[in-house]
Amino acid sequence: MPDASPDQTDQPDLSRYDDVLAFLAALPDRVPALRVVVVNxxxxxGGWDEHSDLDVEAWCDGEAAASYDALLGLARDELPVDHVWELPEATWPTGRQCFVHLQPDAADLSRPTRLLDVVVQTMPERLTIDARRHGVPLVLHDPGGLLVLEDDDEAQMQAQRAQAVEQTAARRQTGAWLVERAIARGDLAEATSLHLRFAVEPLVRLLRIEHCPARHDFGLRYLRTDLPPGMAERVEALLPGPDLAARARAAFAWQDEVLRRLT
Structure with missing residues (x-):
């Protein structure tokens, strides 16, 4: 399967966020430190639907906290904000992130979701985005043409992939023992956690390395867009269930199969 970002030929309908897009487009006039604002x-x-949030990323001059506070204050004043979850300041070394809910009870999927995932960061010396990994962003503000579409360092990613393969192979027997032991002891919660950590998640990492290496570290997300047809369903059949021991053994056997191809 070719290593490519998900299909971007179909333009998603963002109309339920029209008020937010207008707010964001005008924001740099009111927060002058903002240099680049995009939707990603x-x-x-790909995968946009009626329950997708709107991912917003912005870069600014100076400390990100000041621009973040200004953006969030304006959003509270001018958008129908129900509540905000702000991630701890230490989450981003050069920025801040929050989830802005524009309606109560986001888990009520009887209506379209309206929720913003906002990240504000300090402008780096050179701002690049790897479209293979993150798609081509919708640029709302970049008058200086500062944002450059450029692949991430391939040597660095190859080293990360090689280390992941090496560690999965080396950990294979230890992981299987931990899962089987927890099952034998009747520790279902522990066994479930270990099954995901040592059987399913490393398997998915190997499958990503084989089929979509640019997004090798995206975890269990986007399996239907990143892996060959039918493979996501095969992975889902290995998720924790009443026959956990059989699922774990099948997951480790699949790991062995992929490891033979990769090594």
Whole structure:
């Protein structure tokens, strides 16, 4: 399967966020430190639907906290904000992130979702985005043409992939023992956690390395867009269930199969 970002030929319908897009487009006039504002996430990578949030990323001059606070204050004043979850300041070394809910009870999927995932960061010396990994962003503000579409360092990613393969192979027997032991002891919660950590997640990492290496570290997300047809369903059949021991053994056997091909 070719290593490519998900299909971007179909333009998603973002109309339920029209008020937010207008707010964001005008924002740099009111927060002058903002240099670049884009929409990314499923709106540009694929998988957009009526329950997708709107992923917003912005870069600014100076400390990100000041621009972040200004943006969030304006959003509270001018958008129908129900509540905000702000991630701890230490989450981003050069920025801040929050989830802005524009309606109560986001888990109520009887209506379209309206939720913003906002990240504000300090402008780096050179701003690049790897479209293979993150899609081509929808640029709302970049008058200086600062954002450059450029692949991430391939040597660095190859080293990360090689280390992941090496570690999965070396950990294979230890992981299987931990899962089987927890099952034998009747520790279902522990066994479930270990099954995901040592059987399923490393398997998916190997499958990503084989089929979509540019997104090798995207975990269990986007399996239907990143892996060959039918493979996501095979992975889902290995998720924790009443026959956990059989699922774990099948997952480790699949790991062995992929490891033979990769090594």
């Amino acid at each position: 996430g499923s709106a540009v990578t």
